[in-house]
Amino acid sequence: MDETRAREVLTAAGFPADAALLALGENAVFAADRTVVKVGRDAETLPRAERELAVAGWLESAGVPAVRAAERAPRLVDGHPVTVWHRLPDAVRPVGPADLAELLRLFHALPAPSFALPRRELLGGVERWLRLAGDAIDPADAAYLRERRDGFEAAAAGLVPHLTPGPIHGDALPRNVLVGPDGPVLVDLETVSSDLREHDLVVMALSRDRYGLPAEAYDAFTGTYGWDVREWEGCAVLRGARETASCAWVAQHAPANPRALAEFRRRVASLRDDDPEVRWYPF
Numbered sequence: 070m071d072e073t074r075a076r077e078v079l080t081a082a083g084f085p086a087d088a089a090l091l092a093l094g095e096n097a098v099f100a101a102d103r104t105v106v107k108v109g110r111d112a113e114t115l116p117r118a119e120r121e122l123a124v125a126g127w128l129e130s131a132g133v134p135a136v137r138a139a140e141r142a143p144r145l146v147d148g149h150p151v152t153v154w155h156r157l158p159d160a161v162r163p164v165g166p167a168d169l170a171e172l173l174r175l176f177h178a179l180p181a182p183s184f185a186l187p188r189r190e191l192l193g194g195v196e197r198w199l200r201l202a203g204d205a206i207d208p209a210d211a212a213y214l215r216e217r218r219d220g221f222e223a224a225a226a227g228l229v230p231h232l233t234p235g236p237i238h239g240d241a242l243p244r245n246v247l248v249g250p251d252g253p254v255l256v257d258l259e260t261v262s263s264d265l266r267e268h269d270l271v272v273m274a275l276s277r278d279r280y281g282l283p284a285e286a287y288d289a290f291t292g293t294y295g296w297d298v299r300e301w302e303g304c305a306v307l308r309g310a311r312e313t314a315s316c317a318w319v320a321q322h323a324p325a326n327p328r329a330l331a332e333f334r335r336r337v338a339s340l341r342d343d344d345p346e347v348r349w350y351p352f
Contacts, residue, residue, distance in 0.1 A: 071093075095259070100156060109152075114194065169253070172246060
């Protein structure tokens with residue numbers, strides 16, 4: 070789905086055609102006056118949109134600071150799910166790792182909701198992303214990532230967690246937090262799942278090791294949360310799974326973007342060389 074198609078759906082749903090585009094990825098996200106409107110890529114994503122709205126209602130009832138739905142059910146407009154959200158106030162300062170840790174402590178204290186949450190299928194998109202990459206990437210690299218995916222899926226199934234499994238955010242990064250006048254708020258609830266809570270903590274450990282997060286910032290995260298996932302023997306497995314997924318995710322952009330292809334090659338080479346210190350760059 071490109072921006073033109075997303076705007077067609079947006080206007081068909083009754084929103085202004087000139088709404089500001091905030092993001093274009095799995096969804097097109099627009100700012101329309103006091104609301105934020107998310108347009109899903111196709112009708113197959115309707116169940117995910119329904120679950121995201123259910124999650125928002127659950128977090129609201131639990132008192133967890135998170136984005137709030139303006140409409141309780143998605144609309145299906147021209148074959149695309151459309152969800153409407155209250156627009157958050159502007160940020161009062163940048164997000165720090167401790168803000169994320171504070172929210173995760175609240176989130177990880179929650180019992181399961183009354184509706185079913187899926188498992189965190191971290192590696193579930195690998196095949197689709199590699200297929201979208203097509204001939205733009207070396208077939209040997211694609212085969213290598215598929216082999217890694219299969220290996221880490223098997224290894225993850227045998228992990229013994231340190232924390233009690235339960236609801237997780239699923240993509241616990243500072244970019245999914247906004248610090249408004251009343252404090253930090255969670256956004257982007259699409260990946261909320263029920264699985265090993267360590268999934269949410271490995272993300273920041275990988276940010277420290279691969280993406281240049283300063284050690285003192287990581288220490289602020291672990292100090293606020295109260296535990297460092299790197300002390301857990303299963304950390305390497307979840308880290309390897311996330312690295313594999315991250316490589317495949319970048320691959321899908323390679324056909325149209327030389328920067329994505331270069332970053333994909335950098336990442337795969339560092340995995341092949343078993344070099345955990347090669348710097349990766351966000352894309």
